[in-house]
Amino acid sequence: MWPIARAWAALPMQAAVLLVLLLSALVPAYAYAHAVLLNSSPANNQIVNEAPAEIQLHFNEPVKIVRASARLANDKSVDLESSGRGADISLRLPSLARGTVIASYRVVSEDGHPVGGAVVFHVGAASAAPAGPSETPSVVLGAVIWFVHVASILLVAHVVGGRLFSALFNPSDVRAKRPLTMISVGSVLLASGLYLQGLDEIGVGFTFAGATPLSTAIGGNVAVANGLFLITLILAILPPFRTRSLTVSTAVIAMTIASAAFTFTGHSALATPPWLAKTCIFFHGGILLFWIGSLPPLWRLSRHPSRQMSLKAFSAAIPAPFVAMLVAGLTLAALELPDLGSILDSIYGRVLVVKIGLVALLCFLAAYNRFWLTAPAIQGDVAARGRLRTSISAEIVLAVAIVGTASLWRFAGPDQFQYAPLHPVSIHIHTDRAMAEFELKPKSHDAASVHVTILASDFAPMHPKAVTLRLWNPAAGVEPIKYELAESKDGGWETEDVPFRAPDGWKVDVQVLIDDFTTAHLEADLDEGVEAADSNDAGADPEFPKAEASSTAYER
Template sequence: MIRFLLALLLLWVPLPALAHAGLIEVQPEDGARLETAPPEIMLRFNEPVTPISLRLIDSAGREQTLAPISAGDILRAALPAALPTGAYTLSYRVTSVDAHPVVGAVVFGVGVSVEAGGDPAQMAGGGLMAASMILRAMANAATLVLAGGMLARLLLGPTAALRSLTGLALLAILGHGAGVWLQGGVLLGQGIVGLLSVEAWRLGSASTRGPSFVVLTLGVVLLTLAGRRRGVILAGLAAVFGAYLLTGHAASAPPEGLAKPLLALHVAAAGFWIGALPILLRALTKPGAAALLARFSRWALGLVPLLVLAGVGLSLLQGLTPAALIDHPYGRLLALKLALVAGLLALAALNRVWLTPALAAGGSAQPLRRSIWAEGVLVIGVLLVTGVLSQTPPPRAEHHHDSAAKAEGFSSLTPLGDRLVLLALTPARPGDNRLRVTVTDATGSVRPPLEAVAYLSLPAAGIENLRRPLAREGTDFIADIALPMAGVWQVQVDLLVTDFEKRSLSAEIAVR
């Protein structure tokens, strides 16, 4: 049954062609002919990305690794000075906020004409991605049986016994830990061989899967050691269910203030249902099973509608429409998941209306046992589909070259001695603007100055030297600036690199 479901999923959804982050703008453009070499390249995506590699390859196959600077959804990198005449391919590999790798390439020519031959952004992974999906489903099963079982024990009372806590904890931790490692291999893009490198674990840990794994491990350990201490159990449940809010496109869907609570509710309600199944099976071997089943049924009657409503809410946030249930890969997967959930609901109704009352009246437990086992099989199917859904871009992620998504504002990457300075003004229009300065070394490592001050002038209007100190915000320096009118503004930024060294850069910015 599991093999059949997995084969169906892999045939139905063409995994290698999927992409989560989409490239919406690149400079130079794909297929562009430039008479002089550009000083930098810029790539803008439809969501924030983290660079893995950025390479420039000439027509002879010679390769140079570039040092990108990441600023949310924009990557910039300085190009080597005085590129010779010829055709060049810019190859990029990034990871999106849901920890999935996206690869692509663009082609441009310096002094020569070229055809647009770059590949659009695609999600990479192949066999490692499929292995990651299966492993995630298995690890999620162990996690939800453990956490959901502990939640069920809290709600159903002391007669709800959960066995094999240590075994479930080990499966959950090892499964999710191996998932971080596999995800790093997917990000690295070197197949099975890449898994042998430390870089695979580093990339996986640096993605959103890494922090999620740390929080989940803490929660699993707390649940394993909690005994019947209610406070420790609640802390463990909060950590385990909270870990699912740190990674994946469901948790990152805008607005996050709505998506994250919906996801937490969805995971907790699903965990209660899944975790209760082994408890109910074990209870059927003991007296008083009917009373436990009745308590479960009362809780399920309230939680199942919340589970469904949260799922519908998350689907709407992903941009899903009724037509997408047929036309879109994500929608077809969701339709399959809904069909499996409908089967679970039908079995739950059968248990509540007929089988549980029959057991309470002294009937055999065998029909109810078979029904619960059938629920378990459907749960496995739901988890497998969910594993593939987690690697499938929802409709909201597919915004390519939309004119509304075009870049606003000004930005430039300027060499300054042994440093590179990214200067950005957004939206570069009259009124409120934000000035951002990021300083790195030649390798792309951030090297923030001690202090940064901007001076803005508009000579045509007689405006001279508006002084604006920049405040540090993370690795950047930020200033909110109100520009009174349009025109070509002159911007000078003074950087205090050390206590004894100050460097300055200037730029002209068209404000329209």
């Protein structure tokens, strides 16, 4: 049997690198972490002529609204009623006076993580900004959430992973140790995790809030995952059955359910393609639980010379699943990282670097155990058994560190930015009198720079006396906003810090003063530049997406 197992293990080890490269080439270049607000109506920092009756929020994924409120120009705060489902949420506004309004919201994304944000707009004109909502995350609550999550995963690994190890490799020791203690501690941890999730969703910090946090979190994915983990604990503490096959089957079922629980939470579960992401999470999480749960019984077995055959069997069988765990983890990293050059630009990437370092140490210890210590220990070398126990103890420490590091991804969401990144937009506007290359580049989440190159209709250079830009959004009730462009060093015309969020519905009019008596108006829809950007994302990759605009020109 074991020669077959060794042969089976050899194939994944040889193919692992090739498989990772192939999967990395097939996956998309970017995946959002948690929910991100794509755009809103009114847009952020928008000036509207008439007070809107509601605010429309459009997210990149379905969300559940937890609460919403508005701080009005008179510094009065009111709660807002919400409606809608999926990725589109509407917030009903009260009657608004002239001035600045800050509408704040808190939603829960598909991966179970709460996300808060605010939209600022102005009725008629901006006024002295009212005090904005406080969305500073609770450090204490975050630390407690992290600790409870790490403790829960380690307990499930110890109980469920240890049961599967004993059922497969050490059937004489399959009975659970202190089952009532294990199920009691597990129940407290999982229930506490659900309550903490509810506290995070409603945004009240680390405090006792009655039954509200539980009622808020009970319908989410975290509740599903914790419920599945509780089922696995119950299955894993059952007394062994009369037949070994039934005992092994129960342990495998428990491990399968625990693996499935990981697919309900975490932003990796929302990466595309979903089938690949969830498959990798299933195997990566399940094998991780099995490996961590195997370490304590391995440490105990290494102390007894009479039980070295179990150690030999495990050593022969573990390479294949261990390599599968690494391949699944690397594939998930490829799904979530846009490129290696940006790995340190996000919390996710920095946490990943630390985790990779810890896993590298783990691989070194695993290879040391497998190729240098296991064989002498099986042959009765007392010193080798002592070194093997020390090495396994180091693996246990690394296991705790890896789980603790990976649990930091719970906080690697879009707290660094509220909105999805705006792509550069470029439109070619061509008329009989003149033409323009209009380029809009994002500078921040609420501002952009504009650069316009003016040419004659026959592509000859043109030197206009002045260029003025008008932007307006008739669908959103935004009147034209005028910007006087300054001549740039390259012969174009530009302006900075245009308060601009999403190009949807916006129109542009480039007014070119050709001479003292002639002005050409070049009009276009910015939506056309957005469609061109989407087209380029799917195929070609110029520096800026180009869209031929259907334009209007008239003379003064």
